[in-house]
Amino acid sequence: xxxxxxxxxxxxxxxxxxxxxxxxPADPAVGKPRSLWSDAWSDLRRSPMFIISSAMILxxxxxxxxxxxxxxxxxxxxxxxxxLQKPQFGAFFSPEWLGYDGQGYSVYTRLIHxxxxxxxxxxxxxxxVTFVGGLLGMLAGYFGGWVDTVISRxxxxxxxxxxxxxxxxxxxxxxxxxVYVIVLALAVLGWTLVARVMRxxxxxxxxxxxxxxxxxxxxxxxxxxxRHVLPNAVTPVIVVATIALGGYISAEATLSFLGIGLxxxxxxxxxxxxxxxxxxxxxxxxxxxxxxxxxxxxxxxxMFGEAVRNALDPKLR
Amino acid sequence: xxxxxxRRLLQMIPVFIGVTLLVFLMMYALPGDPVRAxxxxxxxxxxxxxxxxxxxxxxxxxxxxxxxxxxxLPQGDFGEQIATGLPVGEVIARALPITARLALLAFIxxxxxxxxxxxxxxxxxxxxxxxxxxxxxxxFISVPVFVLGYIYQYVFSNTLNWTSPLVTDSENxxxxxxxxxxxxxxxxxxxxxxxxSSVAENRRADYMRTAIAKGLPQRRVLSVHLLRxxxxxxxxxxxxxIGTLMAGAVVTEGIFNxxxxxxxxxxxxxxxxxxxxxxxxxxIVIIYLAISLLVxxxxxxxxxxxxxx
Numbered sequence: 001x002x003x004x005x006x007x008x009x010x011x012x013x014x015x016x017x018x019x020x021x022x023x024x025p026a027d028p029a030v031g032k033p034r035s036l037w038s039d040a041w042s043d044l045r046r047s048p049m050f051i052i053s054s055a056m057i058l059x060x061x062x063x064x065x066x067x068x069x070x071x072x073x074x075x076x077x078x079x080x081x082x083x084l085q086k087p088q089f090g091a092f093f094s095p096e097w098l099g100y101d102g103q104g105y106s107v108y109t110r111l112i113h114x115x116x117x118x119x120x121x122x123x124x125x126x127x128x129v130t131f132v133g134g135l136l137g138m139l140a141g142y143f144g145g146w147v148d149t150v151i152s153r154x155x156x157x158x159x160x161x162x163x164x165x166x167x168x169x170x171x172x173x174x175x176x177x178x179v180y181v182i183v184l185a186l187a188v189l190g191w192t193l194v195a196r197v198m199r200x201x202x203x204x205x206x207x208x209x210x211x212x213x214x215x216x217x218x219x220x221x222x223x224x225x226x227r228h229v230l231p232n233a234v235t236p237v238i239v240v241a242t243i244a245l246g247g248y249i250s251a252e253a254t255l256s257f258l259g260i261g262l263x264x265x266x267x268x269x270x271x272x273x274x275x276x277x278x279x280x281x282x283x284x285x286x287x288x289x290x291x292x293x294x295x296x297x298x299x300x301x302x303m304f305g306e307a308v309r310n311a312l313d314p315k316l317r
Numbered sequence: 318x319x320x321x322x323x324r325r326l327l328q329m330i331p332v333f334i335g336v337t338l339l340v341f342l343m344m345y346a347l348p349g350d351p352v353r354a355x356x357x358x359x360x361x362x363x364x365x366x367x368x369x370x371x372x373x374x375x376x377x378x379x380x381x382x383x384x385x386x387x388x389x390l391p392q393g394d395f396g397e398q399i400a401t402g403l404p405v406g407e408v409i410a411r412a413l414p415i416t417a418r419l420a421l422l423a424f425i426x427x428x429x430x431x432x433x434x435x436x437x438x439x440x441x442x443x444x445x446x447x448x449x450x451x452x453x454x455x456x457f458i459s460v461p462v463f464v465l466g467y468i469y470q471y472v473f474s475n476t477l478n479w480t481s482p483l484v485t486d487s488e489n490x491x492x493x494x495x496x497x498x499x500x501x502x503x504x505x506x507x508x509x510x511x512x513x514s515s516v517a518e519n520r521r522a523d524y525m526r527t528a529i530a531k532g533l534p535q536r537r538v539l540s541v542h543l544l545r546x547x548x549x550x551x552x553x554x555x556x557x558x559i560g561t562l563m564a565g566a567v568v569t570e571g572i573f574n575x576x577x578x579x580x581x582x583x584x585x586x587x588x589x590x591x592x593x594x595x596x597x598x599x600x601i602v603i604i605y606l607a608i609s610l611l612v613x614x615x616x617x618x619x620x621x622x623x624x625x626x
Contacts, residue, residue: 157335160602162564165582169343169594172586250461254568257463258583277467277572284471291464299459 036235040311050307056300064116071095071106075113075267078104087285101272101286102279111293114269117262118297121179122249125186130241133191134234137198142206142229152199155192163189167251171260182261186248197240201233208232235312243305246298253294269294325613329606334387340598341383344591386595395599396592398585405596408581413600416577419569420562422490422497423504427558431505432551435512436544442517450513454506462565466499466572483574496573500565504558511554515547522546548619556612560605 044050063070073095087099087107095106140151158166170185171177205211206229214228255261256270264271269290276287377385386396395405438450460468473495474482484492519525520543528542566579574580578597585593617623 153331153335156332157339160332160336160560160605161339161598162560162601162605164561164567165564165598165601168567168583168586169340169598172589173343246459253461254463258568258571260586273464273467280467280471281475284475287464287467287471291460291468295456295460295464298461299455302455302458 036312040308043311044307047307047311049303050311053300053303053307056296057304060115060119060297060300063112064119067112067116070112071109073106073109075105075110076265077106077109086283087289098289099283099285101276102283103275107272107286107289110267110272111269111289113267114272114290114293115297117179117266117268118249118252118294121183121186121252122245122301124179124183125190125248126241126245128183128187129190129194129244130237132187133194134198134237136191137195137237138202138225138230138233140195141199141202141233142225148199151195155196158189158192159196161189164251164254167255168258168260171255177261177263179262179266182252182255186251190244190248193244194237194240198233198237201236202229205229205233239305239309239312242308243302245305246301249294249301250298322610322614325610329610333602333606336602337387337595337599338383340595341386341591342379344589344594345379345382386592390599395596398593399590400588405593408593409578409596409600412576412578412581415575416563416566416570416579418488418490419493419497419500419566419575419577420559422493423501423562424555424559426497426501427505427508427555430501431508432512432544434505434509435551436516436539438509438513439516439547440520440539442513447513450509454509457502457506460502462499462503463568463572465502466496466569469495469499470572493575496569496575499572500562500569503565504554504562507554507558508551511551512547515550516543519543519547545619549616552612552615552619556608556615557605559608560601563601563604 079100085096085100088094088096095109098107098111101107101110136151140148166189167185170188171182174181211224211228214224219227252261253268253270253273256263256268257274259274261270262268272290273287273294276283276290279286389396393406395409397404398408401408434450434454438447441447457465470482473479480495481492484496486492524546525538525542528538533542563578566575566577567583568579569575570577570579571583578600582594582597585597
């Protein structure tokens with residue numbers, strides 16, 4: 001565990017500085033004691049899992065933002081003459097590379113254009129859930145009493161309902177399921193997990209001496225919450241949220257696959273897998289490639305989340 | 318112990334009412350009309366629709382419908398399916414054993430394979446078996462269940478011809494094995510990882526050193542001392558996971574054409590059959606709550622230091 005040695009390294013630097021006796025630090029690169037964040041960052045930079053997953057995510061983000069860089073066709077350019085044509089693996093990055101599907105669409109082109117919706121939904125849900133769940137969890141944990149009772153009972157109810165089931169029940173009632181509808185449905189169900197983690201984290205932090213000190217000095221509640229409690233309680237929330245991101249992408253694809261997520265003409269890997277499933281026996285490539293691309297995306301975000309967790313919380317390793 | 322169970326049962330009531338009310342509101346307050354949906358595109362006399370609705374009690378105010386529903390539950394009355402006229406209780410009685418078999422088979426696979434892989438990895442932490450298990454489980458976590466289902470179907474049925482691609486007889490455990498593996502895969506990966514970290518942490522504990530030092534056979538050290546102490550996080554996960562397994566059955570049953578709770582739920586959702594959906598979700602929630610209580614009681618068995626007053 002490199003982290004332990006690292007904190008020991010910085011400790012002797014910290015103490016003399018605090019006493020006002022300037023002693024030259026043992027390591028000149030470390031001018032002041034490193035925070036959890038800079039410590040985690042130096043850990044992350046050396047983690048192969050972090051580097052690989054960041055590269056994967058970067059690639060996906062570029063694909064999502066500029067699909068035109070990777071393919072000249074539009075995802076709705078259909079040519080029925082090419083119906084279920086087999087992949088031509090020599091033809092890198094051309095429309096025929098991964099073959100054609102049952103509607104004469106280029107599988108490769110659909111793959112590239114499907115990235116945007118997946119990533120947009122995954123990231124938006126994570127951001128929403130972190131803010132809403134984080135805020136409510138913080139309020140429940142810090143104030144306790146009836147605020148806590150109300151919020152905790154609500155999270156109990158939502159956690160009693162399996163995630164996928166809840167999303168299905170909500171989404172089936174919508175006629176048109178645009179991206180934002182799916183984002184809202186997943187966020188409505190997902191915030192409770194973050195709220196619960198944040199609540200637990202805030203309860204341990206609020207008894208810390210520095211919070212007591214801030215209170216004794218007459219700091220306002222908002223200041224205590226955002227300057228003292230939040231920065232020290234937010235770590236487990238970030239860990240949970242990054243790992244959940246992959247799960248949200250998976251949930252969107254599953255819902256689209258079931259026919260209660262995105263629907264054509266929207267381009268989504270889940271929709272493509274749904275239309276490909278009846279052709280499995282004769283044209284497995286039509287299902288395989290979107291499936292692999294989806295798994296690659298989920299893998300990238302889960303690896304990223306695990307790397308962040310390992311860096312922020314070495315105990316969990 | 319008795320008092321603890323009673324308190325837990327009482328605490329379940331608000332959660333139970335909350336979840337059923339939530340699903341009830343979502344099914345009935347949102348747009349869509351199950352009675353109108355029965356007739357598709359046919360033109361139909363509004364008076365006839367009103368008569369059917371009055372017959373089913375769908376014309377009552379929402380709170381009254383919910384009240385009637387809640388009052389029916391203790392008598393085993395889950396309401397009536399609109400499309401078929403069958404009591405929902407009967408639909409459940411037919412579909413539940415099928416899903417229960419599938420989920421139980423998946424559960425056994427999760428426990429045996431998951432804990433087994435976790436033990437191997439945990440005892441070899443940092444060496445190659447550990448790396449292999451971590452890598453394989455990462456793949457299982459990343460590939461969504463429906464993609465995995467079709468990959469299995471293509472590889473094991475269409476290519477290798479080991480088993481039939483669809484389940485034709487839900488009492489045939491051999492046919493259920495592949496769907497059960499698909500349903501189990503995600504949880505299996507989590508259980509393996511949880512067991513791994515728990516075992517890796519506990520194997521250096523003092524009681525382990527003592528057990529080895531006093532010359533106990535290795536089997537006993539591993540099964541009684543190490544495994545039992547490492548099981549608490551795993552059991553917690555398994556308890557929560559039962560609900561996920563039941564919900565995951567929606568996808569798995571669809572892929573393999575199994576007529577269990579999952580596919581009943583799925584068709585009912587699309588027909589906007591409020592009574593069926595609420596009934597099935599209620600059932601899943603009851604199972605989930607009962608098992609989470611069971612898990613908490615199991616803690617005391619696994620770790621005698623935990624006592625419930």
